[in-house]
Amino acid sequence: MSDHTVTVTTWYLEQTSPADLVPPAAAAPPEVRFVRAEVSSPEFSRFLYASVGADCAWTDRLPWTYVQWEAFLGRPGVETWVAYDRGTPAGYIELDPQEDGQTEIAYFGLLPAFRGRGIGGQLLSHGIARAWDLPERWPDREPTKRVRVHTCSLDGPYSLANYEKRGFRIFDVKTGEEESKSIEPWPGA
Numbered sequence: 603m604s605d606h607t608v609t610v611t612t613w614y615l616e617q618t619s620p621a622d623l624v625p626p627a628a629a630a631p632p633e634v635r636f637v638r639a640e641v642s643s644p645e646f647s648r649f650l651y652a653s654v655g656a657d658c659a660w661t662d663r664l665p666w667t668y669v670q671w672e673a674f675l676g677r678p679g680v681e682t683w684v685a686y687d688r689g690t691p692a693g694y695i696e697l698d699p700q701e702d703g704q705t706e707i708a709y710f711g712l713l714p715a716f717r718g719r720g721i722g723g724q725l726l727s728h729g730i731a732r733a734w735d736l737p738e739r740w741p742d743r744e745p746t747k748r749v750r751v752h753t754c755s756l757d758g759p760y761s762l763a764n765y766e767k768r769g770f771r772i773f774d775v776k777t778g779e780e781e782s783k784s785i786e787p788w789p790g791a
Contacts, residue, residue: 608659611777612754613762615770618747620734622769626723634692634721636728639682644671647682650694654711659756679705679740683732685712685725692716695729697736703747705733710751711758722760726768 617623630636639646648671651663666674674680679699685692693712699705707729712722730749737743751770753761766772 607779607781608756609777610754610756610780611775612752613765613772614750614752614774614776615765616748616750616773617730617770620731620746622771623727623730623734624767624769625727626720626767628720630721630724631687631719633688634724635686636725637684637686638732639684639694642672642675644668644675647671647675647696650682650684650691651709653713654693655709657714658711658758660709679736679743681732681736681739683725683729685716685721685728687716687721692721693725695725695732697729697733699736699740699743699746703744705736705746705749707733707749707751711761717758722764723767726764730768 648663648666651660654660663671675682677698679697681697682694683697684694691713693710693716695710696708697705698708710726710729712725733749734746737745751765753765
């Protein structure tokens, strides 16, 4: 169901070398940990997606069925890294390996209560490093040659700046109209 149409600008960014990564100056607080979700869980992944993206108009995966989530998460090389603040999920970064040694940061963000505390830059840096060393955990993957991400004007106000601070460079920009959608979750999500 379409609520209305909005104008959206999307920035496409890339890194072409592990040396492009610029980590934050400050270390992550000691109570924050970054853990790979090694057990595929559509419920947990959908929780992260819906919770982090609720105020950023993330809707493309909301209509996915349990089976669709399971199929995506089960692809070799797809990884979800979760930031935990004293045992509570604070945010996540999802890596989606592509052909030709490319890895896409499919989704990245923090739950609203954890924004503005320096966790985002740390999580993004950790995720970028994991994108570069992904073949170490997935030996059938070719070496990573490029890490890419996109963000848009509907994402958080600091998203683009955070990517650029971490060493990403813009390689394309597009502006267009998109429908804003309201979609109900599947049972149990």
